[in-house]
Amino acid sequence: MGAVGRRYSVGMEFLPYFQSRRTELIALLQKLVKLESPSSDKKAVDACSAFMVKQLRDLEARVTCLPQKEIGDLTLAEFPGIRGKDTGDRTLLLAHTDTVWPIGTIRHMPYSIQGNAVNGPGVLDMKSGLVMIIAALQALRKQNLMPRHPIAVFLNSYEEVGNAATDRLIRDAAANSGRVLCLEPALTRGGLKLRRKGRLVVRLEASGKAAHAGNPELGISAIDELTSQLRAIRRLRSQSLTLNTGFIQGGQAANVVAEHAWTLLDIRFWTPKQERRVRNHIQEARPLLPGASISWSIERHTPPMEHTPGSANLLARIRRIARSMGLELPGGKTGGGSDASIAAQLGIPTIDGLGPEGGGIHAESEHILLSSLIERTALLARLLLEL
Numbered sequence: 334m335g336a337v338g339r340r341y342s343v344g345m346e347f348l349p350y351f352q353s354r355r356t357e358l359i360a361l362l363q364k365l366v367k368l369e370s371p372s373s374d375k376k377a378v379d380a381c382s383a384f385m386v387k388q389l390r391d392l393e394a395r396v397t398c399l400p401q402k403e404i405g406d407l408t409l410a411e412f413p414g415i416r417g418k419d420t421g422d423r424t425l426l427l428a429h430t431d432t433v434w435p436i437g438t439i440r441h442m443p444y445s446i447q448g449n450a451v452n453g454p455g456v457l458d459m460k461s462g463l464v465m466i467i468a469a470l471q472a473l474r475k476q477n478l479m480p481r482h483p484i485a486v487f488l489n490s491y492e493e494v495g496n497a498a499t500d501r502l503i504r505d506a507a508a509n510s511g512r513v514l515c516l517e518p519a520l521t522r523g524g525l526k527l528r529r530k531g532r533l534v535v536r537l538e539a540s541g542k543a544a545h546a547g548n549p550e551l552g553i554s555a556i557d558e559l560t561s562q563l564r565a566i567r568r569l570r571s572q573s574l575t576l577n578t579g580f581i582q583g584g585q586a587a588n589v590v591a592e593h594a595w596t597l598l599d600i601r602f603w604t605p606k607q608e609r610r611v612r613n614h615i616q617e618a619r620p621l622l623p624g625a626s627i628s629w630s631i632e633r634h635t636p637p638m639e640h641t642p643g644s645a646n647l648l649a650r651i652r653r654i655a656r657s658m659g660l661e662l663p664g665g666k667t668g669g670g671s672d673a674s675i676a677a678q679l680g681i682p683t684i685d686g687l688g689p690e691g692g693g694i695h696a697e698s699e700h701i702l703l704s705s706l707i708e709r710t711a712l713l714a715r716l717l718l719e720l
Contacts, residue, residue: 347658347711347715348707348708350472350711351468351472351707351710351714352707355703355707358464358468358706358707358710359451359703361464361468362460362461362706364384365455365460365464366444366454366455366460368381369432369434369454370382370430370431371433372431372432372433372490377436378405378430378490378491379406381431382405382406382408382430382490385408385430385463385467386398389408389470389486392412393412393474394412394470394486395411396408397410397411399502401490404490404494405430407488407489407490408487409488409502410488411423411484411485412480412483412484412485414480414481415480421510421511423482423485423509423511424480424483424484424513424514424717425484425485425512425514426466426484426486426487426513426514426515426516427487427489427513427516427672427673428463428466428487428515428516429459429488429491429493429672430490431492431494433458433493439453442699449702450700450701450702451700451702451706452698452699453699453700454699455699456699456700457689457694457700457701458517458518458694458695459516459688461701461706462516462518462688462689463516464706465516465706465709465710468714469710469713469714470484470717472714478718480717481719482511482720485509487672489503492671492672495534503675504678504679507675507679507681508681510681512683512684512720513677513681514683514713515672515673515683515684516687516688516713517687518690518691518701519690519709521690522663522690523660523663523690523705523709524662524663524686525648525662525684525687526638526665526667526673527648527664527666527684527685528638528667529637529638529666529667529668529673530575530603530670531603531607531608531634532600532633532635532670533600533611533612533631533634534597534598534633534634535597535615535630536595536597536631536632537562537595537598538595538630539556539562539583539595539620539626541553541555541558541590541591541593541622541624542590542592542624543590543591543592544589545590546588552590552592553590553624555584556584556591556594558594558625559583559594559596561622562621562627563578563596565614565621566614569610569614573602574601575601577598578598579597579598579599580597581594581595581597582596583595597632601668603666604639605637608637635670636674636678638670638673638677641682644677644682644683647684654716655712658708658711658712687712687713688709689709690702691705
């Protein structure tokens, strides 16, 4: 963007600007969607990240690549602002390059445009968010507009699965920032995500004693112990604390009392108090069958994203800017987690859901609304200048 630039003026209207560049946005989105990038395929997701790195370097970003052995490489790109290069009050953008779709999905779920809908694997979650970042930054550079504060972009390659090392890097990036904007998809009617549920992925293992099914009293069924534990923990469920038994495995044959069994649970909650309730249950749980043993382990933790006073002030500023562009941004909440939850845990003002509207997330009907992509990119450009 260069060290010298002019400030935003009322005469610079971003909506018409991006409407006139509709074809460019579509072309960039098509390239990214066709770069299939499932979380577990390091080679594929690294190729998508490398494409983004090239785009960012073309914009004269200072790019730091963070190589990873087991997962896709991570990226931090930095741009200066009018107030210098001090990172303490910078704007941090969070996005991810990975998707849930395996390589080859594009063959039966092709990229296509039907009226106002753009379809394809990962188009909503969140290749369109990547397009918004590049397009907004390109607009500032082409118009020689200097943002008020420095900008940082953190690209996660493993967001859909989650990784403790990645979470630490996100916290480090957020700790050096004054505000965090996450480019996950919008809620219905363009709503921003102000709250997100926290999440625990818990592995429960049960062990017993094998025996012939003709004499079950000689054995201890790990499956019976496991199901008893599941009934106990399900009593924690409420309208706001949910539990899903996502995977279960155990035993070896119908005529053998199962010696081992295990399950994965997805537990979601709105508040730290609810999380403590779950953790207390896990810590205090004991075997329910004589002679059985159990073990619990937390495979994945995402804290709840709570709406803080700092986030409320940031939301008010974003809404004022949006209204000046003729856009209304309702607020809402969602049960899913994102990298915004990691940043918000530090108390940094954080707003999520700044990506475009669409539907069919993680489903074959995944799509975005092209008109929303244009509007949200224009809004992002304004936010980068004025926040």
